[in-house]
Amino acid sequence: MDLKTKPIIVVSECLGFSACRYDGGRSESRLVQELSPFVEFITVCPEVAIGLGTPRPPIWMVEQNGQQRLIQPETDRDLTGKMEQFAEKFLNDLSLVDGFILKSRSPSCGINDCKLLDSPDNTEAPIGKTRGCFAACVQDKFKDLPIESEASLKDDEIRQRFLQKVFARAIERM
DSSP states (O other): OOTTTSOEEEEETTBTTOOOSTTSOOBOOHHHHHHTTTSEEEEEOHHHHTTOOSSOOOOEEEEETTEEEEEETTTTEEOHHHHHHHHHHHHHTOSOOOEEEEOTTOTTTOSSOEEEESSTTOTTSOOEEEOOHHHHHHHHHOTTSOEEETTGGGSHHHHHHHHHHHHHHHHHTO
């Protein structure tokens, strides 16, 4: 398979590429490792990209006054605007992309499985689940692309559907 037909997948950098998680660690994704010879990955860690260090105090999605905000309680910072600005620039700069694999449960990259809090101090009693701030921007901009988390791709049917769509898009570019 040559580069022209390799699918281009944006992937959360912490999924085996870099120790950029809030706790200074990284997650491993067997699927990401297995796909490496067959796809071109574009890695991204939105949290590091907006200037948060590694390790760093945790951030959370918090509902305030009817709006979802990305909050870092330890520093009392609202990072929503900064994350949305980064996401807009990053996503607009993508010339070609066939799909996304984002980190599950992340307040930046989670896809509908990120804890939603009613207070940044109430981390043990979430009021629901939501999209991470960066993931929301991805889903809003790329409605027609396959977008999954590494956790959802453990399901055989979801993984097969994702890979079919990603490879079909790459073939269409030929």
